[in-house]
Amino acid sequence: MAAVANGNSNLVVETSKSESKDFNVQKIVDMFTKLNPLAKEFFPSSYHHNPTKTGDFNQVPANKQGNYSNRRGRNNNQGKRKLNGKAFQAQAQAQRDDSIRRTVYVSDIDQSTTEEQLAGLFSNCGQIVDCRVCGDPNSVLHFAFVEFADEEGARVALNLDGTVLGFYPVKVLPSKTAILPVNPTFLPKSKYEREMCTRTVYCTNIDKEVSQAEVKNFFESSCGEVTRWRILGDNVHSTCIAFVEFAMAESAVVALSCSGLVLGTQPIRVSPSKTPVRPRVTRPTSG
Known part of the structure; x- marks a missing residue:
C-alpha cells in the first residue's frame, strides 16, 4: 500500500x-x-470515570491508587511499631522506678554477714523479694540492696538504720538503683552447678571495645586459670557484662578484689555470680 x-x-x-x-x-x-473524545474506545482502561461529576475523570490510574493506599498503610504500621517501642520503653522505665521505690541500700555490713542473715534482719518489715550483698571480700565492710514486695516495706526498713548486725551498726537509706533480676532458669539446678557458682564471678561495666580474649587474659593474669567465660551485650547499653568461671574457688575470691580496676577504658565491677556459666549446647548439623 x-x-x-x-x-x-x-x-x-x-x-x-x-x-x-x-x-x-x-x-x-x-x-x-x-469523533467523540470521551468515547470508550479513546479512554484507557486504567482510568475510571467519577460518577459524581459528569464529564470529569479521576486523573490517577486505579492501580496507582492502590499502591498509594498500600504505602500509607505500611507507613501507618511503622508508626504504630515505633509507638509500641516507645510504650514498651516507658513501661520498662516505670517498672524500674517502682522497683527502686521498693528497695533500700544497706551499708557498713560486717563481712561475715550472709545474705540470709541480712534478710532475717528485715524480715519483719515486709515481704522480701530479693537481697544482694556486694563488696570486696577482703574489705571489712560490705553493702547490700534489699527489695520488698511493696513501698511500705521499704519505708519501714528505714527505721532499722543504726541497728547492730554482727559487729557494726548498719546504715539504711533509700536506694537509687534497682536490683537486676535474675532469670530463674539461669539459677543453679544441681549441687554441681552450685559448686560452679562458687568459682564464678559476675563482671559489669566492661568496655565494648574489649575482646573476649582480653577479658580472659585480664582475670587469668591476676587471679588464676579461667575455665569458661561469657560476654554479653546489646545495642541499648554502652557497656557489656561477663561471667567468668575459674578452675579454683580461691581464684574467684581473688577476682572480687579486681572491682574498680580499669579494663579498657572503664573501671569494672566484680561481684559473686548467682548463676553458673553453662556449656553451650552444640546442635549436630544435618548432612
Missing part, C-alpha cells in the same frame, strides 16, 4: 493497483473533529 502527495496539497491513497481514492486534507480534519 503506498501514499503519494502532489503539489496541490491533495493526498492520494493507493489502496490497490486497480483502484484509488482521493481524500482532501480538509475532509480528513473535518472527519476527526466529529
Whole structure:
C-alpha cells in the first residue's frame, strides 16, 4: 500500500493497483473533529470515570491508587511499631522506678554477714523479694540492696538504720538503683552447678571495645586459670557484662578484689555470680 502527495496539497491513497481514492486534507480534519473524545474506545482502561461529576475523570490510574493506599498503610504500621517501642520503653522505665521505690541500700555490713542473715534482719518489715550483698571480700565492710514486695516495706526498713548486725551498726537509706533480676532458669539446678557458682564471678561495666580474649587474659593474669567465660551485650547499653568461671574457688575470691580496676577504658565491677556459666549446647548439623 503506498501514499503519494502532489503539489496541490491533495493526498492520494493507493489502496490497490486497480483502484484509488482521493481524500482532501480538509475532509480528513473535518472527519476527526466529529469523533467523540470521551468515547470508550479513546479512554484507557486504567482510568475510571467519577460518577459524581459528569464529564470529569479521576486523573490517577486505579492501580496507582492502590499502591498509594498500600504505602500509607505500611507507613501507618511503622508508626504504630515505633509507638509500641516507645510504650514498651516507658513501661520498662516505670517498672524500674517502682522497683527502686521498693528497695533500700544497706551499708557498713560486717563481712561475715550472709545474705540470709541480712534478710532475717528485715524480715519483719515486709515481704522480701530479693537481697544482694556486694563488696570486696577482703574489705571489712560490705553493702547490700534489699527489695520488698511493696513501698511500705521499704519505708519501714528505714527505721532499722543504726541497728547492730554482727559487729557494726548498719546504715539504711533509700536506694537509687534497682536490683537486676535474675532469670530463674539461669539459677543453679544441681549441687554441681552450685559448686560452679562458687568459682564464678559476675563482671559489669566492661568496655565494648574489649575482646573476649582480653577479658580472659585480664582475670587469668591476676587471679588464676579461667575455665569458661561469657560476654554479653546489646545495642541499648554502652557497656557489656561477663561471667567468668575459674578452675579454683580461691581464684574467684581473688577476682572480687579486681572491682574498680580499669579494663579498657572503664573501671569494672566484680561481684559473686548467682548463676553458673553453662556449656553451650552444640546442635549436630544435618548432612
